[in-house]
Amino acid sequence: TAKLAMKLYIFVKKAWELGVNDPRKFIHCLKVGIALTAVSLFYYMKPLYDGVGGNAMWAVMTVVVVFEHTAGATIYKTINRICGTSLAGFLAFGVHWVASKAGDEFEPIIVGVSIFLLASAATFSRFIPTIKARFDYGAMIFILTFSVISISGYRIDKLMDMAQQRISTILIGTCLCIIVSLTICPIWAGQELHVLVTGNLDKVANSLQGCVDQYFSHSEASAEVNDEESNKKLLGYKCVLSSKGTEDVMANLARWEPAHGHFNFRHPWKQYLKVAASMRSCASCIDALIGCINSENKAPDHIKKNMSSISLKVGANCASLIKELAITMRNMKKSSKVDILIMEMNNSAQELQHLLKSYPNLVNAQDIETEVAAEIEISLVEIIQVVTIASLLIEIVARVKCIGRCVEELSD
């Protein structure tokens, strides 16, 4: 039991830290509590309860189901729920009217067939990508409401009352959700996407600089620096590679949000996804770079030294450009430094290419000067790793430029 208690303690501690690191999670929990307590007033206050009766339950259910972490998700579910319910309600009435005209014998058959057909069709629509992205929840609510109302029509006489109460209670619940979600410390999906993408830019910059630094200044006292902290920085690009899913979800929800913060209405969220995609292609190049650095074909130190200053410069320039792009995105206005940094990066990349071009001369020079010096000549095998890293760096420069273009489009 001591072991179990220990495990429980660790679990609770971790959970608590989760909230402490992002206090908005606590706030969200409180918001849910507030919304639920508010909606339960419909039970406690006699006049309110008399208005909606036992159907007050629908309002409570709506709050629980619709209230999501981000404002975008709440709005998305709200609109889907209202539209799905209304549409299904009307259709159910139509079917009920037809069925009741057809006589008692045919009524269950007509209702049953209509449920079968509409539920199948609505289920199929959830597979269609454009509908899935925007109206997945609405389609489910449509099936739900249509089935419940049209089946109930067989047993309940006052079907109209039921449908009306269902719609009005859902309206009450959704309004309450929207109000609580948007007024008390709202969490915008657009803002989250913005923070995620700009944070990822910084991560890419740190990873790139980290791995170039680690490789080229390895001979010096880097063993001490190479602690966990810097290792974590180095692996930041992995987060970038795996964050596509989150970004897509956020961009999809941000679409539903009204103007907020720095963002105007109809902010180009797709542009954020483009920045993220170009960033990911840069990150996969960094992945290959790190693979080459850790490969077996190690280059000897004297070769590395020859390249180190200029390679470090390319790495540092790329990193500072990416960081400046992140700052541009944060401030949402063009930074004059970006153009200078792009130029510097291009220059250093060109210097690196010049250095590479000068290499064969270097080999030849030694050959011609002294035949004896043949043993200290640079063989290609020794240079492979450095050459590969250099050309990967040049490729990374090209991809960073691509990020630059995407950010520029965004800032226009």
Next chain:
Amino acid sequence: TAKLAMKLYIFVKKAWELGVNDPRKFIHCLKVGIALTAVSLFYYMKPLYDGVGGNAMWAVMTVVVVFEHTAGATIYKTINRICGTSLAGFLAFGVHWVASKAGDEFEPIIVGVSIFLLASAATFSRFIPTIKARFDYGAMIFILTFSVISISGYRIDKLMDMAQQRISTILIGTCLCIIVSLTICPIWAGQELHVLVTGNLDKVANSLQGCVDQYFSHSEASAEVNDEESNKKLLGYKCVLSSKGTEDVMANLARWEPAHGHFNFRHPWKQYLKVAASMRSCASCIDALIGCINSENKAPDHIKKNMSSISLKVGANCASLIKELAITMRNMKKSSKVDILIMEMNNSAQELQHLLKSYPNLVNAQDIETEVAAEIEISLVEIIQVVTIASLLIEIVARVKCIGRCVEELSD
């Protein structure tokens, strides 16, 4: 309106193709229809209706909400719904008992406070990764049931009946879902994951072979071959890079599934994720490779020719190993060919390294033979692209070996 009709026609056609390409989607829709029609019998048949009364609605709702595309998802929701409802029901009774002892004045306060606290706590638990992965839906259902039952307790006398009926109707609904989902053409998340991962292996193999072929046999009549079909193959690795989200979801759902098909109980789904991860690291190397192929520093054709046969061999060997690994996974037993293919791949990679090692001699040989031949000597700049591609190929070989190890672990 003609334009609108055209758009609608295209939309419907696309949707139809979606189903034709994967007929299981149609089957799933029919299954939903069947389950809903079956559950509506509780309304049409008098004895059944008398058993559960107006609460038959809960059974219908359960079917709509719980029935998912894959068996794993349906089971996940079923278990979560039953556990969440039962737990919340018991707790709600406890709170109701305490509140009713406290007197009419305090009852709403006690109920309100308990809803606030429990809803906040349960909402918070949904942020904890381990709970989110397995009991996200259960936590929501817990909040829902607890709120509805404990609030209703204020107005309804026969609370016990309500709770009991809610639980029994949910049981009816979930049982129906499980039966329909598992007996009629079940779609297993584990099987889907299996198909996705093995299909992705093929995609990686095709991309790798495609890009090596395209680069090294470019001078020949590749322009005609380079049609859309082969381009699509070439870009297959991009699907691999972006399929992490789907894989995680599938692996998460597969955990809930009982033994099925080739899979025994407790199949190591995590191992599939490992294979997928190693495959992705290979794919990001291919991404860098394609970047290098398209870079500005083109190598002249005579240099490429020198390397082409061996590079093509490395590419083809890697690709056939990956395809063999995919076959191994499909058949779920070790293939004797894998070891041979690994050996062949290693050999060809070593040949490539030997060829690289022989290069500087080539340069020197020319230098020493004739001083005049200096203009036809190979400069490093010309060779950079080929060297980079070669060392990326060697890196890819290392990562393919990693895939091999993961698949081997899986087949053990």
